[in-house]
Amino acid sequence: MKRYAVSALLYLAAAFAAAATLISFLAIIADIMIKGLPEISLKLFSPVYDGENFSMLPACINTVFMVAFVMALSLPAALFAAIYLSEYSESETICRLIKSAVQTLASLPSIIYGIFGYLCFTVRMKMGFSFISGALTMSLMVLPIMIVSTQSALASVSNQIREGGCALGATKAIVALKLLVPAAKRGIISGAILSAGKVVGETAALIYTLGSSAEMISGLFSSGRTIAVHIYAMCCEGLYVDRAYAASAVIIIIVVVINALANFAALKSREERW
Amino acid sequence: MVNEKICIQNLSVRYGDVNILKDISTFFKENSITALIGSSGCGKSTLLRTINRLTDLDGNCAVEGKILLDKKDIFRDIGANELRKRVGMVFQKPNPFDMSIYDNIAFGPRIHGIKSKIDLDEIAENTLRSAALWDEVKDYLKKNALKLSGGQQQRLCIARALAVKPEVLLMDEATSALDPTSAAKIEEVMLELKQRCTIIAVTHSMAQAIRISDKTVFLANGMIIEEADTAKLFTSPQEAKTKQFIKSALG
Numbered sequence: 426m427k428r429y430a431v432s433a434l435l436y437l438a439a440a441f442a443a444a445a446t447l448i449s450f451l452a453i454i455a456d457i458m459i460k461g462l463p464e465i466s467l468k469l470f471s472p473v474y475d476g477e478n479f480s481m482l483p484a485c486i487n488t489v490f491m492v493a494f495v496m497a498l499s500l501p502a503a504l505f506a507a508i509y510l511s512e513y514s515e516s517e518t519i520c521r522l523i524k525s526a527v528q529t530l531a532s533l534p535s536i537i538y539g540i541f542g543y544l545c546f547t548v549r550m551k552m553g554f555s556f557i558s559g560a561l562t563m564s565l566m567v568l569p570i571m572i573v574s575t576q577s578a579l580a581s582v583s584n585q586i587r588e589g590g591c592a593l594g595a596t597k598a599i600v601a602l603k604l605l606v607p608a609a610k611r612g613i614i615s616g617a618i619l620s621a622g623k624v625v626g627e628t629a630a631l632i633y634t635l636g637s638s639a640e641m642i643s644g645l646f647s648s649g650r651t652i653a654v655h656i657y658a659m660c661c662e663g664l665y666v667d668r669a670y671a672a673s674a675v676i677i678i679i680v681v682v683i684n685a686l687a688n689f690a691a692l693k694s695r696e697e698r699w
Numbered sequence: 700m701v702n703e704k705i706c707i708q709n710l711s712v713r714y715g716d717v718n719i720l721k722d723i724s725t726f727f728k729e730n731s732i733t734a735l736i737g738s739s740g741c742g743k744s745t746l747l748r749t750i751n752r753l754t755d756l757d758g759n760c761a762v763e764g765k766i767l768l769d770k771k772d773i774f775r776d777i778g779a780n781e782l783r784k785r786v787g788m789v790f791q792k793p794n795p796f797d798m799s800i801y802d803n804i805a806f807g808p809r810i811h812g813i814k815s816k817i818d819l820d821e822i823a824e825n826t827l828r829s830a831a832l833w834d835e836v837k838d839y840l841k842k843n844a845l846k847l848s849g850g851q852q853q854r855l856c857i858a859r860a861l862a863v864k865p866e867v868l869l870m871d872e873a874t875s876a877l878d879p880t881s882a883a884k885i886e887e888v889m890l891e892l893k894q895r896c897t898i899i900a901v902t903h904s905m906a907q908a909i910r911i912s913d914k915t916v917f918l919a920n921g922m923i924i925e926e927a928d929t930a931k932l933f934t935s936p937q938e939a940k941t942k943q944f945i946k947s948a949l950g
């Protein structure tokens with residue numbers, strides 16, 4: 426009887442937690458969509474921002490560039506760092522040290538990266554408030570996440586594959602690049618999606634590096650703002666909460682699209698196998 | 700005089716502090732099949748993996764003694780990758796790569812510099828024929844290898860190993876995960892391959908050892924207890940341990 430009561434209680438608690446999560450998730454989405462979608466108008470997507478249309482098109486485009494550029498910088502770097510950690514490093518201690526450093530970095534609040542990026546890229550390296558200092562800062566921020574996820578994806582590839590490649594006379598590098606990376610592709614992609622999401626959602630690390638100019642960026646050294654920064658700016662100014670909602674609705678749509686695309690890519694590459 | 704393709708001299712292998720192989724000396728004749736038998740954990744796989752230096756992958760593993768391939772020391776005179784190209788291996792569990800049948804076979808030749816489509820096509824056909832798989836897959840070369848049955852996968856792994864033209868083929872219980880029909884096919888393939896390869900095969904099946912091997916080496920506890928022509932070893936074993944093992948294994 427008592428066992429039954431305990432398990433019923435556990436069941437209730439689990440069901441409650443699941444329901445609470447789902448409901449709060451749906452509530453947030455519904456709130457933003459209900460308040461945001463009606464505010465979306467063509468005016469919000471004018472090619473040029475001005476004090477009247479509050480266009481977020483430049484911010485949208487900046488966001489896309491930012492995500493693409495950060496991925497282009499950090500994906501290869503993370504890949505090679507992870508390959509080193511999982512396949513090459515001989516010393517257990519050094520490997521563990523690097524891993525725990527990387528894990529610590531992954532859990533730092535983003536404002537720390539913002540301050541570092543500001544002092545290092547914006548001020549010290551005289552890049553000013555610019556796309557490049559924002560992108561470098563964001564790359565630093567997502568690198569640890571990508572390294573950890575890529576490394577664990579590589580480590581979970583079966584040893585039989587490593588030995589199979591080696592037994593044919595393949596060098597370590599070929600085994601890693603031609604066999605392990607393709608086998609770990611799904612894990613690597615999901616780490617990249619997580620990172621792309623972080624870039625889309627980031628404000629603190631960007632305000633002091635990328636800046637918050639409302640124009641579309643015109644080059645590596647021009648300032649701009651991503652949608653998240655745009656929302657933050659709208660809210661800060663206090664008067665434009667409705668526009669912030671509209672932009673929030675758009676950002677959610679962007680995130681959903683990024684996820685769908687990445688899932689589609691993963692699915693597609695699986696189907697190719699036939 | 701017999702041609703000793705591989706000659707092992709006073710080989711000892713340790714994992715950490717544990718001696719797995721203890722002062723082993725033997726040789727493997729060219730164009731013959733040698734069966735390695737012995738109870739589980741006696742070091743058969745370890746011996747095979749030392750011959751193509753897969754033991755190098757484990758930082759914990761220490762090797763002493765000499766192994767000669769065509770009179771050359773595999774630890775000093777031959778690079779590990781060069782060695783593994785010449786000494787192929789088929790594992791107990793089929794381990795095809797997650798790519799097409801064709802790419803699986805082309806993998807080895809490609810990394811060793813063969814790029815031409817014509818050459819690769821020819822290698823694919825020849826090795827698949829040698830591995831008795833061609834007729835089953837010739838129309839599906841672009842199909843993913845993981846979609847094949849276990850027996851087909853293992854024959855693909857043999858074809859993949861053959862694609863780099865190995866002089867020696869190490870087979871670690873290559874048929875133990877397969878149904879009898881697939882196993883019989885692979886045994887036929889091995890007998891055929893003997894013409895161009897030296898084969899060293901670990902097996903738990905005494906019947907298989909008797910069917911296919913020319914010589915049998917019996918290991919126990921990391922040491923060679925007895926080795927002889929297969930017929931001789933199974934009909935008139937000299938050592939008490941061998942007698943006992945064969946008796947219990949034939950059950």
Ligand SMILES: Nc1ncnc2c1ncn2[C@@H]1O[C@H](COP(=O)(O)OP(=O)(O)OP(=O)(O)O)[C@@H](O)[C@H]1O
Pocket residue numbers: 714719737738739740741742743744745746757759
């Ligand atoms: N990577 C390793 N690290 C430590 N010990 C190992 C390692 N590989 C094998 N051993 C040990 O070496 C001994 C021999 O193993 P091996 O795999 O060579 O046996 P085997 O004769 O092939 O057995 P089986 O017939 O079960 O395959 C075992 O006691 C095993 O625990």
Ligand SMILES: [Mg+2]
Pocket residue numbers: 743744745871
């Ligand atoms: Mg074994």
